[in-house]
Amino acid sequence: xxxxxAVVPEDSDAVLAAALARDxxxxxxxxxxxYRVRIVTFVARMLRDDARAEDVAQDVFVxxxxxxxxxxxxxxxxxxxxxxxxxxxxxxxxxAFRDAPPASESLDYDDGNPRSALLDPDPSPExxxxxxxxxxxxxxxVDRLSPALRDAFVLRYFDELxxxxxxxxxxxPVGTVKASAHRGLMAVRAHLExxxx
Amino acid sequence: MSESNLREFGSATRRSVxxxxxxxxxxxxxxxxxxxxxxxxxxxxxxxxxxxVSALRLAQDEHAFEVWYGERFGRRxxxxxxxxxxxxAARAKLRGENVxxxxxxxxxxxxxxxxxxxAAKIRRGHARPYGWLAREVGTPEATRAVxxxxxxxxxxxxxxxxxxxxxxxxVGGYVFGSDMKRTLLEEEGVDFAALERVTRRGFRYVGxxxxxxxxxxxxxxxxxxxxxxxxxxxxxxxxxxxxxxPCTSCRPIAA
Numbered sequence: 001x002x003x004x005x006a007v008v009p010e011d012s013d014a015v016l017a018a019a020l021a022r023d024x025x026x027x028x029x030x031x032x033x034x035y036r037v038r039i040v041t042f043v044a045r046m047l048r049d050d051a052r053a054e055d056v057a058q059d060v061f062v063x064x065x066x067x068x069x070x071x072x073x074x075x076x077x078x079x080x081x082x083x084x085x086x087x088x089x090x091x092x093x094x095x096a097f098r099d100a101p102p103a104s105e106s107l108d109y110d111d112g113n114p115r116s117a118l119l120d121p122d123p124s125p126e127x128x129x130x131x132x133x134x135x136x137x138x139x140x141x142v143d144r145l146s147p148a149l150r151d152a153f154v155l156r157y158f159d160e161l162x163x164x165x166x167x168x169x170x171x172x173p174v175g176t177v178k179a180s181a182h183r184g185l186m187a188v189r190a191h192l193e194x195x196x197x
Numbered sequence: 198m199s200e201s202n203l204r205e206f207g208s209a210t211r212r213s214v215x216x217x218x219x220x221x222x223x224x225x226x227x228x229x230x231x232x233x234x235x236x237x238x239x240x241x242x243x244x245x246x247x248x249x250v251s252a253l254r255l256a257q258d259e260h261a262f263e264v265w266y267g268e269r270f271g272r273r274x275x276x277x278x279x280x281x282x283x284x285x286a287a288r289a290k291l292r293g294e295n296v297x298x299x300x301x302x303x304x305x306x307x308x309x310x311x312x313x314x315x316a317a318k319i320r321r322g323h324a325r326p327y328g329w330l331a332r333e334v335g336t337p338e339a340t341r342a343v344x345x346x347x348x349x350x351x352x353x354x355x356x357x358x359x360x361x362x363x364x365x366x367x368v369g370g371y372v373f374g375s376d377m378k379r380t381l382l383e384e385e386g387v388d389f390a391a392l393e394r395v396t397r398r399g400f401r402y403v404g405x406x407x408x409x410x411x412x413x414x415x416x417x418x419x420x421x422x423x424x425x426x427x428x429x430x431x432x433x434x435x436x437x438x439x440x441x442x443p444c445t446s447c448r449p450i451a452a
Contacts, residue, residue, distance in 0.1 A: 028226070029279070041211045054215060057218075139206075158206070185203075
């Protein structure tokens with residue numbers, strides 16, 4: 001049994017933030033329901049490991065809860081929940097990489113960045129087979145992006161965050177994330193064209 | 198590959214989450230959740246943790262339930278937006294379906310847990326004396342302690358502690374009152390009028406034509422005591438004289 005994907009209208013975030021500010025414990029489940037599929041998916045795309053993604057995603061919500069507990073209610077009410085949660089998700093995904101260091105790998109990514117510079121585990125043969133079954137060529141193309149581009153690309157084109165939200169999540173200037181998302185898009189297109197030949 | 202194709206791909210390849218995803222998060226945040234379910238007692242509050250259903254209670258209102266829960270378990274319990282596998286199973290069980298409900302009895306002592314596990318095996322339409330349960334648990338002298346353990350049952354109905362009654366077949370105490378206990382047992386088919394008649398005539402067991410003898414609370418034997426093929430028995434000696442062996446379901450004497 002799997003839980004269906006919830007649709008989150010953007011303006012519902014303000015309502016949710018207000019509810020969290022009023023009564024965190026009673027409103028927290030709404031936050032989990034609204035974002036669990038997005039966060040699990042985001043972590044899975046970054047980590048490229050569906051089995052670990054769920055654990056890391058749980059950590060994201062526990063971390064969020066503890067932070068919200070510590071915030072005064074005005075700060076909770078003013079939170080931009082979406083970018084805030086993605087920030088936590090991205091940080092914890094990075095930590096997960098650090099905890100399970102990748103095997104060294106000489107291959108470069110499609111966008112020209114060296115693989116060795118990344119904290120990204122080399123997928124096991126089983127994972128590769130699994131992924132080939134479930135991910136189509138787009139998934140493969142996204143996998144070939146370096147994390148710097150993949151962050152911005154996935155947040156922009158899959159999670160549909162605004163550039164402002166992405167900039168906030170990644171703690172980078174808006175111009176930088178725009179450029180990264182665009183370079184990611186170009187690299188994905190190039191990869192697909194190469195495959196079509 | 199257009200941007201809208203990518204968005205389509207993005208939503209088409211979203212992951213699903215395991216059914217216990219939310220429960221695990223709440224557990225780590227130190228929060229339990231509860232809902233209201235329909236039962237033989239009317240609407241009851243049902244709370245659960247990551248491990249299973251932790252409490253079932255009648256309460257005045259949500260606030261009263263939350264206060265009671267906090268005092269008993271030392272944890273905050275909040276209204277659940279969604280059901281979990283545990284609460285769904287409890288709902289089904291309270292509707293009368295034959296399902297296994299995961300339970301969290303971590304608030305009970307090992308002795309209490311043992312008593313409750315044995316009480317859970319008493320079937321609908323049956324009842325057993327406190328002393329019987331004490332013997333089954335392996336502490337035949339501890340009848341009072343068994344009564345206390347049942348009184349501490351955090352999940353009445355889900356563990357049918359109401360099916361344990363006094364040795365004289367009177368109803369005994371219950372967390373929701375003796376009247377409620379009697380009503381529940383009667384709805385399940387226990388015939389108190391028949392039990393009272395048997396007790397008044399000094400019958401401790403009822404023998405039947407299949408060569409066994411039972412406690413009067415084993416199913417509906419009390420009702421049949423005067424019918425052909427049945428016999429009221431005042432003592433074990435009586436049973437032996439009739440050449441009867443103990444019923445393997447109600448185990449009227451120690452094995």
